[in-house]
Each structure stands twice: as structure tokens, then as C-alpha cells.
Amino acid sequence: MAAVTRLTARNPEFASQLTKLLHVDAAEDDAIESAVAKILQAIRLEGDQALLRYTQQFDRVSAKSVAELEVPRQAWLSALEGLPAEQRQALEAAADRIRAYHERQKQDSWTFTEANGTVLGQQITPLDRVGLYVPGGKAAYPSSVLMNVIPAKVAGVKEVIMVTPTPDGQRNPLVLAAAAIGGVDRVFAVGGAQAVGALAYGTDTIAAVDKIVGPGNAYVASAKRRVFGKVGIDMIAGPSEILVICDGKTPADWIAMDLFSQAEHDELAQAILLCPDAGFLDQVQDAIDRLLPTMPRSDIIATSLKNRGALIQVDSLDEACDISNRIAPEHLEVSVQDPKSLLPKLKHAGAIFMGRHSSESLGDYCAGPNHVLPTSGTARFSSPLGVYDFQKRSSIIDVSAQGAVELGQIARVLATGEGLPAHAQSAAYRIV
């Protein structure tokens, strides 16, 4: 029988069992943190040389210069031309749907005029240059290329620099074709914390960017956290997660495969099922046992399910919603008869998949919404990657002569109260 933790929410120990389940091993955390700190320091001090060294060490790719690791545009175009028609059509169809969805997120500058003629508002501008991290260690992610670059281009970002690791020098044609379709500007075959460092600090070959976006493994997530402040970051989008709330009426094989679909990303991925029906949890366990040996990535799935997965019996679907809010999962499938009745109770999740037909896998590729989503409980305060991540706002203050009289009086009083006389006088000059 495949090992998956079985829990009952009614058990008095449940709260601490859940906390333990959600926690990533602290020892591993520390090891990752110190490795990443060292890598970032080396990139900051040595630039290209350190990038070459780590690319050799972690991806087994040796190059004499970082320029050699830039994938020329011609190679992406050739990759696109060389794709089988079915793959090219699928990529283009996904790109069209992702673009159509994200066009709706674009924000425009706005102003309003007060009675005295003062105009206030916000001017929205795109970021100048962004770095896209596209994961490539254990799997290649052409879909992530589209999910990152399309909202950037919809926002109007001029320069999009993509980095992606190519273990053993294997450049994935679908990833390159997706870069061509999505409108990426430059591609470098580097990954991990060292690529994040290169984008944040800049090297002789890779220009420093204003913001780094995109998912990645625990090393990438840690590096993004550490460079925040030097550059903007979108969020912490780490190892994938799925939480399924099921009423026990969806075919057990569907649910087992939905759990596998995220577990197969990474040993650290997390797949959890909440259901009030103990018999259904048994059926899903049977389905896992039967289907797991047939999966090409069974080793990764088995490790993820064993260490981080769980089948949890709840008393009711309402209780399942409460537990889901505590977990704040990246993906939440609400596989029940009437998902709309539960929606108002679900506060924290990166993406909510409504009903038995909305498998999370459709969202990963082509439903349209972004698949770069907050993980590790950060859906409590973060949102999916979107056009808004590539736009910034400047306040607009255009005070009329009459407005200066009115505002000047208020500002003068407050500035005097703060003990800042230059502020007070600057405002007072305009009271004429």
C-alpha cells in the first residue's frame, strides 16, 4: 500500500498533526538558506564567473562565458518552426486564452477633479525590465513561460529577460518555442539561486532587472526572498500544492490523479484530500495503490505523498472549508455537487477550481488564469501573478490656485505641529 498519512479532524491531536504536516523540515530549510546565502554573495562579488561555476556544479553545463549561455533568438524561432503541428497549436491556443484573460486585468491611469479644480489620481506605468524565472530542474515548463511573459507584455514591459536551467545542456524546444510565442526578449540557460542573483545584482553579461517573477524550487524561492528590496519580487511560488475538498461523489480515480498531478512536480510538493466520507477515502487510497505503479514519475509522487500528503476525514464540508482556510493552499479543488454554496466560505487559496470537471491540470495549462500562485500558506496575503505585478503607480497631484489656498492652510498647521517650519512656509507661500 502506498504510504499516505490518514488523519481524522475529530481527533484532539488533529491541530498539531496538521501543523506538522504543513511544516517543511527545518533542518532542510537551514541547509537551503545557507547554501543560497553563499551563492548570492558569490554572484554579487564575482558576477559572471560565479554564475559559470554554479551552472557547471548544479546543471552540469560548462561554458567559457555567460554569452555562450544566452540562447539566440534564431534558436527559439527554429524550435517553434520544428514543433509538431499539434504541439504548436496547443501552445498557441493556450497563449491566446491566457492573453484574453489577462487583458481584462490591465489597469489604466485615473484622475478625478475636485470642486476647486484640483486634479488627483494615479498614473500607471509598466516596469522597464523584468526577469522571468522558468523552472527546469525536474521538469521543463513551457506553460510557465507563457504564464509569466504574457501578463508582462500585456502590461507593456519593454524588456523581458528569461532564465531557465538546462540540466546537462538539454535545451527544451517547447520552452524555447513558448518564449518565441510569448514575446520574451532574451533567454539565458541558467537557473537556481545563481540565476536569481544574476538578475537581481546584474553581471557583466546579464543586466540587472527591476523585478523577478516566476515559480521555482526551494532554492529559487529562498533566493527571491533574499533579493527582495534590491528588486521587486512577485511572491513566493515554491513547490506545488493541491488541496481537494470532495463530497465523496467524484470518481476516486479522478481525485487520486488530481493529487498525483501536483505531487509529481517535486518530492516537496503537497497533495491533501478532505472528505466527510471515510469509505471514499478508502476508495481513493485503493486508487492511489492501483495507479501509482503505472506513473512514470512514481518515485517523486510516492515521496511527496509519503512525506507531505494526507487523506483527512472531516465531519462536514463546512469543516473542510475551515481547514482549507487554515492551509491557504496554492490550488483548491472543490469537487462537490454545489461548489457555489461553499465559495463564500473559502477565503484563502491561490486558485479555486469549482466542481467535478474543473481539474487543476486545466488551470496549469490553458483555462486562462495564471498558474503562478502563492504557496506555503502565503495565499493568506498574496494573489496570483497578474498584469498588476508588472504595472506600478505614481500618484498625480495637480493643485489649482484655489486648492493651494485651502490645502496650504491645513498643511501649514500640521507642519507647524510637526516642528517642520520649511514645510509650513512652503505651503504658506501658496496661500495668496
Ligand SMILES: NC(=O)c1ccc[n+]([C@@H]2O[C@H](COP(=O)([O-])OP(=O)(O)OC[C@H]3O[C@@H](n4cnc5c(N)ncnc54)[C@H](O)[C@@H]3O)[C@@H](O)[C@H]2O)c1
Ligand atoms: N507555484 C507555481 O506556480 C509553480 C509552477 C511551476 C512549478 N512550480 C514548482 O517549481 C519547482 C521546480 O523545481 P525544479 O527543481 O524542477 O526546477 P528549478 O528550476 O526551480 O530548480 C532547479 C535549480 O535548483 C538548483 N538546485 C538544485 N539542487 C540544488 C542544491 N543542492 N544546491 C543549490 N542549488 C540547487 C539548481 O541551480 C538547479 O538549476 C517545483 O517545486 C514545482 O512544484 C511551481
Ligand SMILES: N[C@H](CO)Cc1c[nH]c[nH+]1
Ligand atoms: N502546477 C504548477 C503550479 O504549481 C504549474 C504547472 C506547470 N506545468 C504543470 N503544472
Ligand SMILES: [Zn+2]
Ligand atoms: Zn502542475
